[in-house]
Structures are given as C-alpha cells and as structure tokens.
Amino acid sequence: MMKFDTVIIGGGLAGLTCGIRLAKAGQRCAIISSGQSALHFSSGSLDLLNVLPDGTEVDNPLEAVKQMPTLAPSHPYAKIGAERFADLAADAVELLTGAGVAVVGEAVKNHYRLTPVGGLKRTWLSFKGYVTSDKGDALPWKSVALFNAEGFLDFYTQFLSDEMRKMGTECKVHTFNLPALEAIRQNPTEMRSANIARIFDSEETLNQLAEIISREMGDAEAVLLPAVLGVDCRDGVAKLEKRLSRKVAVIATLPPSVPGLQVQTLLRRYFQELGGVYLLGDTATGYKSEGDNITSVYTHNHGDIALKADNYVLATGSYFSQGLVATNGTVVEPLFGVDVAYDKDRNNWYERDMFTAQPYEKFGIETNADFQALRGGKSVNNLYAIGAGLMGFNAVKEGCGAGVSMLTAINVADRILSKR
Amino acid sequence: MTKQFDVIIIGGGATGAGVARDCSLRGIKALLLERGDIATGATGRNHGLLHSGARYAVTDRESAEECIKENMILRRIASHCVEETDGLFISLPEDGLEFQAKFIESCRAAGIRADAIDPKEALLLEPSANPAMIGAVRVPDGAIDPFRLTTANLIDAKMNGAEVLTYHEVLDFLREQERIVGVKVLNRRTGETAEYRAQVVVNAAGIWGHEIAKKAGVTVKMLPAKGALLIFGHRVNNIVINRCRKPADADILVPGDTICLIGTTSSKVPFEECDNMYVTTDEVDLLLREGMKLAPSLEHTRILRAYAGVRPLVASDDDPSGRSVSRGIVVLDHATRDGLEGFITITGGKLMTYRLMGEWTTDLICKKLNISKKCTTADVPLPGSREKEETVSRRMHSIPVAQRESAINRHGELAEKVNVQDAEHRSLVCECEEVSVGEVKYALNELDVHNLVDLRRRTRVGMGTCQGELCACRAAGLMAQVGKYCTHQAKQDLTNFLNERWKGMAPVAWGDTLRESEFTMWLYDGVCGLGNDKTKK
Numbered sequence: 019m020m021k022f023d024t025v026i027i028g029g030g031l032a033g034l035t036c037g038i039r040l041a042k043a044g045q046r047c048a049i050i051s052s053g054q055s056a057l058h059f060s061s062g063s064l065d066l067l068n069v070l071p072d073g074t075e076v077d078n079p080l081e082a083v084k085q086m087p088t089l090a091p092s093h094p095y096a097k098i099g100a101e102r103f104a105d106l107a108a109d110a111v112e113l114l115t116g117a118g119v120a121v122v123g124e125a126v127k128n129h130y131r132l133t134p135v136g137g138l139k140r141t142w143l144s145f146k147g148y149v150t151s152d153k154g155d156a157l158p159w160k161s162v163a164l165f166n167a168e169g170f171l172d173f174y175t176q177f178l179s180d181e182m183r184k185m186g187t188e189c190k191v192h193t194f195n196l197p198a199l200e201a202i203r204q205n206p207t208e209m210r211s212a213n214i215a216r217i218f219d220s221e222e223t224l225n226q227l228a229e230i231i232s233r234e235m236g237d238a239e240a241v242l243l244p245a246v247l248g249v250d251c252r253d254g255v256a257k258l259e260k261r262l263s264r265k266v267a268v269i270a271t272l273p274p275s276v277p278g279l280q281v282q283t284l285l286r287r288y289f290q291e292l293g294g295v296y297l298l299g300d301t302a303t304g305y306k307s308e309g310d311n312i313t314s315v316y317t318h319n320h321g322d323i324a325l326k327a328d329n330y331v332l333a334t335g336s337y338f339s340q341g342l343v344a345t346n347g348t349v350v351e352p353l354f355g356v357d358v359a360y361d362k363d364r365n366n367w368y369e370r371d372m373f374t375a376q377p378y379e380k381f382g383i384e385t386n387a388d389f390q391a392l393r394g395g396k397s398v399n400n401l402y403a404i405g406a407g408l409m410g411f412n413a414v415k416e417g418c419g420a421g422v423s424m425l426t427a428i429n430v431a432d433r434i435l436s437k438r
Numbered sequence: 439m440t441k442q443f444d445v446i447i448i449g450g451g452a453t454g455a456g457v458a459r460d461c462s463l464r465g466i467k468a469l470l471l472e473r474g475d476i477a478t479g480a481t482g483r484n485h486g487l488l489h490s491g492a493r494y495a496v497t498d499r500e501s502a503e504e505c506i507k508e509n510m511i512l513r514r515i516a517s518h519c520v521e522e523t524d525g526l527f528i529s530l531p532e533d534g535l536e537f538q539a540k541f542i543e544s545c546r547a548a549g550i551r552a553d554a555i556d557p558k559e560a561l562l563l564e565p566s567a568n569p570a571m572i573g574a575v576r577v578p579d580g581a582i583d584p585f586r587l588t589t590a591n592l593i594d595a596k597m598n599g600a601e602v603l604t605y606h607e608v609l610d611f612l613r614e615q616e617r618i619v620g621v622k623v624l625n626r627r628t629g630e631t632a633e634y635r636a637q638v639v640v641n642a643a644g645i646w647g648h649e650i651a652k653k654a655g656v657t658v659k660m661l662p663a664k665g666a667l668l669i670f671g672h673r674v675n676n677i678v679i680n681r682c683r684k685p686a687d688a689d690i691l692v693p694g695d696t697i698c699l700i701g702t703t704s705s706k707v708p709f710e711e712c713d714n715m716y717v718t719t720d721e722v723d724l725l726l727r728e729g730m731k732l733a734p735s736l737e738h739t740r741i742l743r744a745y746a747g748v749r750p751l752v753a754s755d756d757d758p759s760g761r762s763v764s765r766g767i768v769v770l771d772h773a774t775r776d777g778l779e780g781f782i783t784i785t786g787g788k789l790m791t792y793r794l795m796g797e798w799t800t801d802l803i804c805k806k807l808n809i810s811k812k813c814t815t816a817d818v819p820l821p822g823s824r825e826k827e828e829t830v831s832r833r834m835h836s837i838p839v840a841q842r843e844s845a846i847n848r849h850g851e852l853a854e855k856v857n858v859q860d861a862e863h864r865s866l867v868c869e870c871e872e873v874s875v876g877e878v879k880y881a882l883n884e885l886d887v888h889n890l891v892d893l894r895r896r897t898r899v900g901m902g903t904c905q906g907e908l909c910a911c912r913a914a915g916l917m918a919q920v921g922k923y924c925t926h927q928a929k930q931d932l933t934n935f936l937n938e939r940w941k942g943m944a945p946v947a948w949g950d951t952l953r954e955s956e957f958t959m960w961l962y963d964g965v966c967g968l969g970n971d972k973t974k975k
Contacts, residue, residue: 133967
C-alpha cells in the first residue's frame with residue numbers, strides 16, 4: 019500500500035497545476051500520468067476566455083465572466099464565480115512563474131498571438147519569446163526577417179509572410195541549412211519540430227544559426243523563427259537576441275509543440291521538487307470505495323498495491339486522452355464510472371460543419387458546485403473532477419481550455435486544503 | 439473562337455475516362471469535361487472490388503460473363519491498379535448450403551472459376567472469416583483502385599491527343615436543327631464560360647446523366663440508388679469475403695491497400711441528394727452488424743469513415759430497393775431513339791465494365807464518324823502497367839525502399855517521373871501512406887490537381903488512419919509554395935478538405951475516430967485558428 023494525502027489521476031496541465039498547489043501547501047501527492055497531454059500540441063499560449071458562449075468576443079475576461087451564470091449555468095466558470103475567478107487567474111500566473119515558466123499577458127486584457135498560419139488570435143498568457151501583439155490586426159514591427167529550416171514542412175513561411183504583409187509588416191523569407199540538419203534530413207520522417215529543436219541544445223549549432231541570420235537579416239526590425247530553438251535549452255531566443263542585438267521571436271509550429279513539451283517538463287520538475295510523486299507511464303485501472311468515499315486506486319504498473327489517499331482528483335482530460343470514452347451510443351468516464359452528461363441520441367452529437375461548435379465537446383463529467391463528481395446523481399465525498407473532462411464548455415470555441423484546466427485545478431486544491 | 443473536337447465526353451468517371459482513352463487510341467480527337475474532379479461520383483464511391491462476376495452468376499448471367507471477361511483483361515492492362523487477392527463466398531448457418539450448389543453451377547456456366555473448399559481450409563486461407571461458416575467457395579475476385587484506374591486512362595488519353603478539363607460544368611448544348619453540335623461550359627474555378635464544338639457529344643455523367651440528357655432535350659429515366667460503405671483502419675482480411683446468398687446489404691468485405699471496406703446498403707434517394715450524400719446512423723449500424731458476420735473482428739476494428747455513392751441504374755420498374763434492376767450496360771443512340779443527332783448516352787454498367795462501355799460507345803462514335811479502326815484497349819496496357827514492378831524497382835534502386843515501393847505501387851513505371859533524388863524531396867508529407875514531397879510535386883505538376891481533395895485522389899495523402907491531420911497542412915503549404923494558389927485560397931482549401939474528411943468521420947465518430955476528430959479540431963480550429971479566420975483576401 020502507498021499512502022498519500024491526495025492522488026491525482028492525469029498529469030497534464032490540470033493535474034500538474036493541482037498537484038503543485040497541494041504540494042506547495044505541504045500535502046503529499048501522487049500524480050498518475052500516461053505521459054501524453056494536450057500540452058504536446060500547445061500553441062505557445064494559454065487561453066482564459068476569448069469568446070462567450072453566446073458568441074460575444076471577449077477583451078476583458080474578468081469582466082466577461084460575470085455573464086457566465088446567466089449564459090451557461092453548468093460552465094465550470096459559472097461554478098467558480100466571477101470573484102474567485104480573478105484570484106484564481108492571478109494564482110495561476112504565480113504558479114507558472116514559480117515553476118520557471120516565463121509568461122506575458124494578463125487576465126484583465128486579452129492580447130493576441132500569431133497562429134502557425136499567420137492569423138492573430140486572442141489569448142491570455144503567452145510563453146516569453148513568442149510573437150504577440152496588443153492589436154488584433156497588426157504586429158509591433160514594420161519589417162521582419164522570417165527564417166525556416168530548409169525542408170521543414172510543419173512551418174508555413176508562405177502563409178505567414180502573406181498574412182504579415184496584409185497587416186502592414188514587410189516580411190522577407192529566408193531558409194537556412196546547417197550540418198546538424200543534414201543528419202536528420204536523411205530519414206524522411208525525421209524533419210519534425212522536436213528533432214530539429216534538439217540540435218539547438220548545442221551552443222555550437224545555435225552559433226552557426228546566429229551567423230547565418232546576422233548575414234541575411236538586413237535591417238529588419240525583428241527576426242522570426244519556428245519555435246524549435248532547443249528542448250533542454252530554454253533560452254534560445256534570449257541567446258540569439260544577445261548575439262544578433264536584434265529582437266528575436268518564435269512562432270508555433272504544428273505538433274509536437276516544443277514549448278508545450280518544455281512547459282510540461284518544468285511543471286513536472288517543480289511538482290517533484292516540492293515532494294510530489296509523479297508516476298510516469300502508468301495508468302489507473304481500478305478503484306475501491308466505501309459508501310460515498312473512494313478508498314483506493316489501482317494502477318497498471320503497481321498491480322494489487324493500492325494507492326490510498328484522503329482525496330482523489332480526476333484530471334484525465336476528454337476524449338483524446340481517454341478521460342471520456344465514446345461508444346456508438348454512450349459517453350462514459352471509464353475509471354470511476356461517474357456521471358457523464360451527454361445526449362442519448364448519437365444523431366445529435368455532431369454538426370456537419372467541422373468548424374461550428376460540436377455538441378459532443380460540451381459532454382463531460384457532472385459535478386456539484388464544489389467540483390465533486392457525481393455517481394447516480396449523488397456526489398462522491400472525496401472525488402473531484404477538473405480540467406478538460408468537465409461538462410458544459412467548449413474549450414476551442416470559447417478559447418478557455420487552459421483557463422478551465424488551471425482554474426478548476428487550483429480551485430479544487432484549495433477546497434481540499436480547506437477541508438482539514 | 440470556338441474550339442472544334444471530334445467528340446466531347448461529359449463526365450470524368452471511369453466510363454468517361456474509358457471512352458476518352460478508346461477514342462484517342464483510335465485517332466479521334468476528344469475533349470473530356472468534368473464538373474468536379476475525376477472519379478468523384480460512383481467511380482470513387484464503391485468497394486473497389488475487382489468482381490469475378492460470381493456475385494451476379496445466379497441472378498444476372500449476362501453481367502457475370504461481362505465481369506469475368508473484363509476481370510481478366512484488367513489484370514493484364516491495369517496491373518498497377520489491381521491486387522490479385524481472390525475471393526471467398528462463405529455460407530453461414532443461417533444461409534444454409536442450398537444456394538451454394540446453384541451458385542457454383544451458375545459460376546461455371548458463366549466461365550468463372552468456382553471451387554468449393556472445406557471451411558477449415560477457408561479459415562486457413564483467410565483467418566479473419568467467420569469461423570461459424572458451413573461452406574466456402576473460392577473465386578477470382580480481387581481489389582482495384584478506381585482513382586488510379588481513372589487517372590491511368592486519362593493519362594493515356596492525353597498522351598494520345600485528348601484534352602481533359604476538370605472543374606468544367608456543362609451549362610447547355612449547342613444545337614443546329616435536330617443535331618447537337620457542341621456545349622457551353624462554365625469553368626467553375628474562374629467563373630468564365632466557353633463553347634466547344636464536336637460532331638458527337640457523349641453523356642457519360644453517371645447519375646447526373648439524367649440532368650444532362652434533360653438539357654439536351656431527351657429523357658433518360660434513371661433510378662438513383664444510394665449505396666453506403668464503411669472503411670476500417672486496418673486490413674482485416676487479405677481475401678475478399680462475400681456471403682454466399684442472393685445479393686443483399688453489406689455482404690462484401692474488400693481489402694485494399696492498408697484498409698478494408700464493407701458495403702453496401704441500397705436505398706432509393708431523390709436526385710437532390712445525389713450531390714451531397716450523408717451516411718445515416720442506421721446505415722452505419724446495419725453495415726457493422728452485417729460486416730461482423732463476415733469477419734467477427736470488425737467489431738473491435740477502428741472505423742475510419744463512412745461514405746456513399748449513387749448507382750446510375752437505368753430505371754425499368756419501380757423496385758424500391760433498386761437491386762432487381764439490371765446492372766447491364768446501356769448505350770443510347772439518341773439519333774435512332776429520339777431523332778436527335780450527335781448525342782449518345784452511356785450508362786448503367788459498373789466499374790468492372792468501364793472499358794467495355796468505352797468500347798461500345800467508341801464503336802458507335804466510329805460508326806457515326808465513318809472510322810473503321812478497331813478497339814485496342816483490351817490489349818494495350820495502361821500507363822503505369824507497362825513494365826513489371828521489379829524492372830522499375832531495379833532502375834530506381836538508389837531511392838530508399840519505402841518511398842520507392844509506395845511510389846511504384848501507386849504510379850507503376852511512371853514512378854520514375856517522381857523526383858525523390860535528394861533528401862528534401864524524399865521527406866514525407868503523409869506518414870500514414872508514405873507520400874513524399876517529390877510525389878506531391880509530381881501530382882501537382884502533372885496530374886490535374888487543383889486542391890487538396892484532388893491531391894488525395896492522386897496520391898492517397900490524407901487517406902490513412904490520421905485522415906489528413908498533419909499532412910493536409912503540409913500539402914497546402916507545398917501547394918502555396920509551388921504557386922498553385924494564394925494563401926487565402928490555401929486556407930479555404932484546407933477548411934474544405936478538413937470538412938470533407940469530417941463528413942465521412944462524423945457518422946462513425948466514436949472511440950478512436952472521435953479522439954482523432956477532437957485532436958484535428960483542436961489543432962486546426964484551436965491552434966491555427968482556421969475556424970474563425972478573418973484574414974483579408
């Protein structure tokens with residue numbers, strides 16, 4: 019038997035945030051993580067609230083969230099409430115900073131990030147070193163030099179330069195080649211973001227890149243690159259800026275997301291430094307309960323050795339990470355079998371246009387106002403649900419995925435701490 | 439100035455392509471007009487089954503005989519489009535063995551090899567087949583890639599002087615007295631209209647031939663019969679599995695490339711639905727239920743997508759199922775039938791008999807044009823099937839084996855036109871289907887590709903398990919790079935492509951398919967922001 023204060027199932031943004039908050043308060047926590055999470059395709063930014071459920075675009079999330087109880091009573095933000103929302107958002111930034119994740123942005127005013135295809139999209143926090151703007155239709159520079167690795171197909175210089183030009187920023191495209199790139203190019207599937215990023219962990223390679231850029235950048239105000247400047251090395255942007263004496267910024271690529279991987283690593287290390295136990299590559303397989311309490315959880319790697327805790331947190335995500343599992347007529351939460359809100363008629367799960375809000379995205383775990391999961395309509399005393407698996411919101415359409423994950427995580431951690 | 443041809447063919451399916459090739463090989467100057475991309479109608483929306491004819495042996499002897507003859511011809515002339523898998527007709531306890539005896543007798547009478555084998559032996563040959571079977575018959579079924587087949591016919595037609603215009607829709611006919619002398623067309627990409635003249639116009643528009651005939655002022659009564667199919671993410675079987683009973687719903691499971699297909703249903707649909715058909719939940723459930731009887735493991739196999747085609751059957755009675763209508767070929771000479779000169783309708787038939795349909799139509803065209811050249815399409819191999827794979831492979835030995843083999847598999851000896859000489863061109867755009875940058879560029883430059891969906895039909899980009907998740911964006915990036923379109927169009931195209939994929943995934947979006955859909959949506963709508971793109975033109 020292993021005994022903890024809290025066992026968290028799921029090691030993505032929500033699970034890690036919750037674990038860090040609890041560990042920081044002195045709790046002994048375990049996180050069971052299969053190893054994959056939505057951070058692996060991060061955009062380089064974290065969204066809090068970009069669009070209200072009625073379609074209204076949001077400039078100030080702190081103000082807009084006040085409408086949530088009327089617009090969408092079952093939305094996680096409606097359960098949190100506007101007042102607590104502001105505090106939690108501030109706590110989230112503090113937590114990220116503590117973990118060593120440098121971010122820019124604030125909850126009182128959304129800023130804009132540059133998407134991989136050259137659009138500007140609202141967001142809350144952007145990782146430092148990314149291209150951002152205060153305006154939705156212009157970038158902060160008149161001219162930029164855009165560099166891409168030769169043959170890297172997951173970064174779209176054509177789209178980016180066209181769109182930047184339309185926004186009034188002159189953009190010149192350059193490609194670079196390096197001896198280290200030649201090696202990975204020999205394998206037809208190797209020219210992907212994480213592999214390219216790894217070559218820039220070497221100071222020498224980064225210097226070679228700096229030489230090429232300084233030769234070609236001309237008098238462009240800023241130098242832009244795909245977000246592949248190192249995996250272990252996290253200050254590639256700063257190093258280049260120093261070498262070039264020029265503003266340098268990166269733009270997200272298609273997955274895997276290098277900054278996402280970096281953030282996941284930083285959060286995990288922080289959690290572990292705080293004394294947390296991170297069970298990587300493990301999956302929860304079963305549980306035991308007594309009355310309205312969960313008494314233990316079992317995992318694949320630990321077989322019949324029970325993980326026991328006072329409280330349990332379900333942070334397993336939605337369909338992609340299998341926190342929710344859909345069959346051809348049901349949607350279930352596979353571990354505890356807690357109540358899931360969904361439409362019983364599969365004909366109503368989808369919209370024909372992929373880019374309109376898909377009803378299946380709002381399906382999810384039902385909870386009470388304290389985010390305690392329900393079973394047969396009755397709350398389970400010591401089981402909480404947080405993050406993407408919750409019901410009542412559309413992470414993509416409302417631009418609130420990261421916010422829901424982090425805010426519900428901190429909220430639940432605080433509930434657990436206040437129990438004692 | 440109006441351009442003059444000997445013959446104008448309306449419809450870029452297998453039939454139209456077959457007519458164009460046959461005409462060109464006989465020295466007749468042909469123009470083929472297709473309102474969308476090639477193979478978008480019934481040609482690209484069926485099983486891809488190289489019928490042995492066995493399925494029709496009991497009920498339709500004539501079709502069965504045509505099938506087995508064409509089957510043998512296609513193995514010769516279109517070897518790069520054909521996979522010689524063989525087929526099994528299995529009898530389940532609920533079917534009994536009564537039909538089997540009649541079936542074997544009818545097959546043999548039609549010239550189709552049909553050998554009854556012990557169920558145990560059948561299971562050794564095809565371990566995925568239902569072990570409850572009480573009888574099995576082995577027949578020369580196979581698999582055929584209809585996209586490749588249509589492309590190869592058009593490549594040959596063009597090599598012999600034909601012109602092919604995709605995204606050109608016939609608006610009206612040009613006529614002089616009781617004679618069709620040409621067509622007025624709309625270029626759907628540019629919005630421009632043009633006129634083309636010819637001595638003969640051929641209506642080879644499949645189910646849409648109904649409307650084309652109407653425009654010409656004649657009536658061809660057709661019966662649109664929808665057939666829905668499911669594609670599975672794994673190749674469960676290596677031999678075609680059929681049910682040994684009278685043709686019914688969902689009783690054929692065909693392997694093809696890395697996947698397998700179950701189909702079909704059959705239901706009458708109104709003409710309005712033919713342009714945009716959705717597979718219903720009921721159809722999906724029925725296909726799964728019946729499919730599992732052929733191969734029980736389908737229950738746990740991931741479904742990639744669902745799609746439906748419309749059989750261009752010529753209505754003869756009001757059978758609501760559309761199954762008792764003959765699959766026979768119908769060539770209508772509107773001069774003798776309706777007193778309208780210069781207009782021919784070719785319809786009915788099936789993918790298997792596309793070449794024969796081309797032959798009969800071209801024979802009639804020759805008669806009208808006083809040309810006495812004989813048909814050679816049964817003897818001259820199609821481009822891509824002119825050399826043995828091993829020979830081509832030996833010549834391309836410097837190319838890494840994965841790209842070499844998938845390129846040869848898809849393009850036959852034309853694979854040599856694919857530039858994969860350097861590492862950059864060998865880089866993979868689509869990992870599921872091993873499509874390289876070089877192959878994409880070849881398709882963009884030489885195979886009439888105007889958008890991502892066209893590209894998928896030529897190269898299989900986005901056809902694999904991920905359904906275009908990452909490769910779609912990579913391919914769009916390449917298309918923008920070679921100047922196929924501007925950024926605004928590229929984004930529009932990406933959106934269309936993803937929606938086209940979603941259309942097939944939505945009816946089966948549960949389990950892993952829903953996981954994949956959610957990921958795609960997060961990526962393109964969330965990370966890339968394509969859903970609410972407000973960038974300027």
